[in-house]
Amino acid sequence: MFFTYLRRELRRRRKAALVVASGLALGIALVIVVSSVSAGMSRAQDKVLESLYGLGTDMTVTKAAAAPGSGGGRPKFEFDAKGDDDATQSTDRVMVQGFQTLASSTVAGIGGQNGVAGAVGGLSLNVMKVDGQFKRGEFKQDEGAGQGGRSGPGGQGGSAQPQGEFRGGGASFDANSYTAYGTDVAEQGIGPLTSSKITDGRTFKTSETDAKVAVVDSAYAKEKKLGVGKTVTVHGTKFTIVGVSTADSGDAAANLYVPLKRAQTLADAKEKVTTVYVKAADPQQIDQVKAAIQKNVPGTTVTTSADLADTVSGSLSTASDLAAGVGKWLSIVVPAAAFLVAGLLTSSAVSRRVREFGTLKALGWKSGRVTRQVVGEALVNGLLGGVLGIGIGLAGAYAVTAISPTLTAQLGGSGGAGGGMGGGRFMGGQGGPGRAAASKTLDIALTAPVSLSVILIAVALAVAGGLIAGGFGGWRASRLRPADALRRVE
Structure with a gap:
C-alpha cells in the first residue's frame, strides 16, 4: 500500500517533484565541482613541488643560512697570453650552489632519527663556462710623421717616438652557465632526479658511484645537441651521456646529473653535500620528524613541502585560495539553501493536500503513517535530485578537465641556504653565478578529478536533503486533523 500510494502521488505531482529535485541537484552538483576542482588544485601544487624535490621526499635539510658577507666570493677566471690570434681559449669553474655545504656524515645522522624512513644527500653545482679569444691590435703610424720621428724633450736628441695609434684588437668572450646535480646512485628513490623520467638510454647503475657518466635533461640536450653516447x-x-631524462612538469631540477662522488671531486667538496632529502615513515608525523631533526642536528634548516607551498604565488595560488575560501563556503551555503527551499516547498505541498490527509486520517490512518508517506515522497525526490546532481557535477568536472585551463605557479626562494627544497635554481647573468634565483615559474594544466568519496558525499547529501524536506512536510502533516478536511469541503 505504501509504495502504491507513493508511486501514484509522485506521478500526479511530477512538476512539483521535479522542482524540488532540481534544487537539490544544483546544490549537489556544486559540491562535486568545487570538491573536484579543489582536488585538482592540490594535485597541481603537488606537481609544482615535486618538480623541485622529486617524488618520495617529505622534507629537505640544508645548512643554516650564513652571516651576511661570509659567502664564498666571486669566481676568478685566468687566461694565458697565447701568440696565436685565432686561438680560442676556454675555461670553466664549478661552484657549489649557495656556497653552503654539510658534511656527508650528516646524512647518516638524519637517517637515524625517529620517524625517518630514508635520507639521501645531494650536491647542487653551478658550472660557469667562459670561452672566446683575444685579438692583437695593430699600430697605425700617422702619414705626416717623418722617418726619424720626434726628438726627445727640448729637442736635445732624445729617443725617437713614432707618432700614431693602436687600432683594433681586444677580446670577445661568451659566458654560459648550467646546473649539475650530484646524485647518490646507490639510493635513487629520493631526490630531484625522481621528478623526471628516463626517455632515452638508462639511469645510473648502483656500481657507478665514481664513474664518468651523466644523465642529461632533455631540454638541455636539445639545446646543446647532446644525446646518449x-x-x-x-x-x-x-x-659519457648514458641517459636523457624528461621532467614530469616544468623545468628539471638540473641540466646535468652525475654521480655524487664525482660531483664532489669536480667542486673540490669531498665528503660534502648541499641538501639532504628526507622521507618520513609516516606522512602524518612530518612535523614531529622536522622538530626532531632541528633539535638533534644543529646548524641545519629543515624545509617541508608545506613550508615550500607557502611560497607558491601566481594564478595557481589565487585560484587555490579561492577554491579553499569562497568555493568551500559556497559548497556549504548553496546546499543548505537548497535543503531549506526543498523543505519549504514540501511543506507548502502538504498545505495544499489538507483535504487529502484529513480524509486519510478520517479513514483510520495514523499520524505516523501519514508522516512516513510524506517523508517517503520527499526521500524519493532527494534521491532523484542526487542522481541529477551527480550527473551535472560529473559533467562539470569533465568540462574543467577537458578545457584544462593553464595556471601559473611562481615559487619564491625558501630563504634557507642552498635554496631549500631541491637546493634551488641558479641563473647566470642575474647577480653573478652562485646566486640563488629569486623565483621559478611553472605552467600547470588544471584538472578536476572526481573521487569515490565525493560521489558518496553526494549520495549522502541527497538522502539528507530528502529527509530534511520530508521532516518539514511530515511535521506539518502530523498536525492535521480530520476536521481540517471537512472545513475544506465546498
Missing part, C-alpha cells in the same frame, strides 16, 4: 666536458673531465 655523446660526451660533455665539465672542468676538464669528460662524461
Whole structure:
C-alpha cells in the first residue's frame, strides 16, 4: 500500500517533484565541482613541488643560512697570453650552489632519527663556462710623421717616438652557465632526479658511484645537441651521456646529473653535500620528524613541502585560495539553501493536500503513517535530485578537465641556504653565478578529478536533503486533523 500510494502521488505531482529535485541537484552538483576542482588544485601544487624535490621526499635539510658577507666570493677566471690570434681559449669553474655545504656524515645522522624512513644527500653545482679569444691590435703610424720621428724633450736628441695609434684588437668572450646535480646512485628513490623520467638510454647503475657518466635533461640536450653516447666536458673531465631524462612538469631540477662522488671531486667538496632529502615513515608525523631533526642536528634548516607551498604565488595560488575560501563556503551555503527551499516547498505541498490527509486520517490512518508517506515522497525526490546532481557535477568536472585551463605557479626562494627544497635554481647573468634565483615559474594544466568519496558525499547529501524536506512536510502533516478536511469541503 505504501509504495502504491507513493508511486501514484509522485506521478500526479511530477512538476512539483521535479522542482524540488532540481534544487537539490544544483546544490549537489556544486559540491562535486568545487570538491573536484579543489582536488585538482592540490594535485597541481603537488606537481609544482615535486618538480623541485622529486617524488618520495617529505622534507629537505640544508645548512643554516650564513652571516651576511661570509659567502664564498666571486669566481676568478685566468687566461694565458697565447701568440696565436685565432686561438680560442676556454675555461670553466664549478661552484657549489649557495656556497653552503654539510658534511656527508650528516646524512647518516638524519637517517637515524625517529620517524625517518630514508635520507639521501645531494650536491647542487653551478658550472660557469667562459670561452672566446683575444685579438692583437695593430699600430697605425700617422702619414705626416717623418722617418726619424720626434726628438726627445727640448729637442736635445732624445729617443725617437713614432707618432700614431693602436687600432683594433681586444677580446670577445661568451659566458654560459648550467646546473649539475650530484646524485647518490646507490639510493635513487629520493631526490630531484625522481621528478623526471628516463626517455632515452638508462639511469645510473648502483656500481657507478665514481664513474664518468651523466644523465642529461632533455631540454638541455636539445639545446646543446647532446644525446646518449655523446660526451660533455665539465672542468676538464669528460662524461659519457648514458641517459636523457624528461621532467614530469616544468623545468628539471638540473641540466646535468652525475654521480655524487664525482660531483664532489669536480667542486673540490669531498665528503660534502648541499641538501639532504628526507622521507618520513609516516606522512602524518612530518612535523614531529622536522622538530626532531632541528633539535638533534644543529646548524641545519629543515624545509617541508608545506613550508615550500607557502611560497607558491601566481594564478595557481589565487585560484587555490579561492577554491579553499569562497568555493568551500559556497559548497556549504548553496546546499543548505537548497535543503531549506526543498523543505519549504514540501511543506507548502502538504498545505495544499489538507483535504487529502484529513480524509486519510478520517479513514483510520495514523499520524505516523501519514508522516512516513510524506517523508517517503520527499526521500524519493532527494534521491532523484542526487542522481541529477551527480550527473551535472560529473559533467562539470569533465568540462574543467577537458578545457584544462593553464595556471601559473611562481615559487619564491625558501630563504634557507642552498635554496631549500631541491637546493634551488641558479641563473647566470642575474647577480653573478652562485646566486640563488629569486623565483621559478611553472605552467600547470588544471584538472578536476572526481573521487569515490565525493560521489558518496553526494549520495549522502541527497538522502539528507530528502529527509530534511520530508521532516518539514511530515511535521506539518502530523498536525492535521480530520476536521481540517471537512472545513475544506465546498
